[in-house]
Amino acid sequence: RPRDAFQFLPIQPMVSSEDPDLTLKLLRTRTVEKVPQYEFEMRHSFERHHMGNCVLRIAQPGNPYIIEAGHIGYMVKPSDRGHKYAVKACKMLFSLAMQHDLNLVHVVTEASNIASMRTCELLGGTVVSEYEVEHNCKFQSRKRYEIILEDNPKDNNAKVEADLPKEDTILFETVSSSSVSSEDYETERKKRKR
Numbered sequence: 001r002p003r004d005a006f007q008f009l010p011i012q013p014m015v016s017s018e019d020p021d022l023t024l025k026l027l028r029t030r031t032v033e034k035v036p037q038y039e040f041e042m043r044h045s046f047e048r049h050h051m052g053n054c055v056l057r058i059a060q061p062g063n064p065y066i067i068e069a070g071h072i073g074y075m076v077k078p079s080d081r082g083h084k085y086a087v088k089a090c091k092m093l094f095s096l097a098m099q100h101d102l103n104l105v106h107v108v109t110e111a112s113n114i115a116s117m118r119t120c121e122l123l124g125g126t127v128v129s130e131y132e133v134e135h136n137c138k139f140q141s142r143k144r145y146e147i148i149l150e151d152n153p154k155d156n157n158a159k160v161e162a163d164l165p166k167e168d169t170i171l172f173e174t175v176s177s178s179s180v181s182s183e184d185y186e187t188e189r190k191k192r193k194r
Contacts, residue, residue: 006058008029009096011096018088021044022044022085023045024040024054024092025043032057033064033065035063040093041053050077051077051080052075052076052086052089054075054090055073055074056071056096056097058102059071061104061106071097072090072107073107074086074089074119081115086116087123090123091123097149102149103149103150104149105147106144106145106146107123107145108145109142110141112141125147126146128144128145129143129144130143
């Protein structure tokens with residue numbers, strides 16, 4: 001193995017210090033188009049339901065795959081939107097990106113995705129390019145945001161599951177997304193905040 005070969009870091013589930021409802025659990029690591037990436041599931045820390053996914057790709061900004069897909073991607077389920085989970089998850093990913101010597105990250109979003117563009121703005125991102133790509137015989141406008149990590153607040157205090165007291169340890173289990181309705185989720189969330 002070459003001395004400078006990429007090595008994935010060991011990752012335990014992380015709980016956001018900004019919002020204890022959010023946990024990132026590593027689903028897998030893999031290499032796509034010669035770019036190593038960490039793929040995470042966003043889970044509700046207490047109710048343990050799936051809220052979305054996010055990915056961190058490790059490569060320099062000029063890499064062709066990063067130009068197309070960005071360093072970070074995210075998706076939050078419609079029933080869990082409105083809580084800034086994508087912003088909080090990205091802040092957790094920033095710390096990991098910096099451990100891999102990335103000083104900035106790019107996020108690529110469709111120009112019609114207002115929520116994703118707002119996420120990039122809340123993270124301090126600036127548009128560095130706008131362009132069109134052909135997708136299914138149609139052209140889609142996209143924006144590439146650049147986020148400078150040194151200038152950005154990171155979630156350096158995210159707690160790793162192993163650091164939590166025993167009674168707070170989160171057990172991850174598969175839960176059907178249909179087993180928890182959005183009404184049940186909101187009711188339980190409000191009870192805990194009282």
